[in-house]
Amino acid sequence: MWPDSSQTRELLLGAREGNQAAVNQLLDKHRDALRRMVEMRMDRAVSQRVDASDIVQEVLLEANRRLRDYMNDPRLPFHLWLRHMAKDRLIDAHRRHRQAARRSVDREQASVATPLDQSTLDLMAGICDPELTPAAAATWHELQSRFEAAIGELDEQDREVVLMRHFEQLSNSEVAQSLNLSEPAAGMRYLRAMRRLREKLSGERPEAE
Numbered sequence: 116m117w118p119d120s121s122q123t124r125e126l127l128l129g130a131r132e133g134n135q136a137a138v139n140q141l142l143d144k145h146r147d148a149l150r151r152m153v154e155m156r157m158d159r160a161v162s163q164r165v166d167a168s169d170i171v172q173e174v175l176l177e178a179n180r181r182l183r184d185y186m187n188d189p190r191l192p193f194h195l196w197l198r199h200m201a202k203d204r205l206i207d208a209h210r211r212h213r214q215a216a217r218r219s220v221d222r223e224q225a226s227v228a229t230p231l232d233q234s235t236l237d238l239m240a241g242i243c244d245p246e247l248t249p250a251a252a253a254t255w256h257e258l259q260s261r262f263e264a265a266i267g268e269l270d271e272q273d274r275e276v277v278l279m280r281h282f283e284q285l286s287n288s289e290v291a292q293s294l295n296l297s298e299p300a301a302g303m304r305y306l307r308a309m310r311r312l313r314e315k316l317s318g319e320r321p322e323a324e
Contacts, residue, residue: 117284120194141193150168151282153171273308290305
């Protein structure tokens with residue numbers, strides 16, 4: 116989902132040298148990934164009032180302003196730095212529209228956008244039916260609906276780690292950095308989330324922690 120890291124490093128090098136074209140290309144290459152990341156997390160009610168592209172544009176403008184500071188102290192990989200800003204903007208959007216809405220956004224059914232890319236199909240097939248191939252899963256609209264509903268029913272921590280690992284295709288190390296966890300803790304959180312997702316899809320009772 117995120118741009119190739121080697122290309123990002125090359126563009127950052129150009130940006131350090133004052134190449135504005137490199138800066139523009141660097142930000143533009145991350146636009147689509149940021150939009151997908153935001154769309155996955157937008158509440159259904161908020162998405163009717165706020166366009167994900169507007170949030171992304173705000174993030175990229177902020178990134179452009181703060182790029183020199185980032186390059187002087189790159190504590191996170193560039194894409195994780197961008198998604199951190201995007202998460203903050205999304206939280207602000209939800210907060211504003213909770214206050215402005217006549218009824219609380221919290222009452223709306225959670226909406227999780229799960230585009231049917233290869234990662235999604237593999238995950239659906241692996242969890243729901245070991246005999247189901249990814250190609251066959253693409254035609255099973257009922258299965259897709261069940262899958263999206265099950266993810267939406269997870270608590271926030273579990274849903275977040277599933278989205279990060281499977282739909283953003285972040286590594287366990289990147290998840291750990293983003294959530295300020297150790298890698299073993301991030302791995303355990305992921306395994307727990309996948310167990311709960313499997314339980315919801317199969318109708319099993321949750322296992323005792």
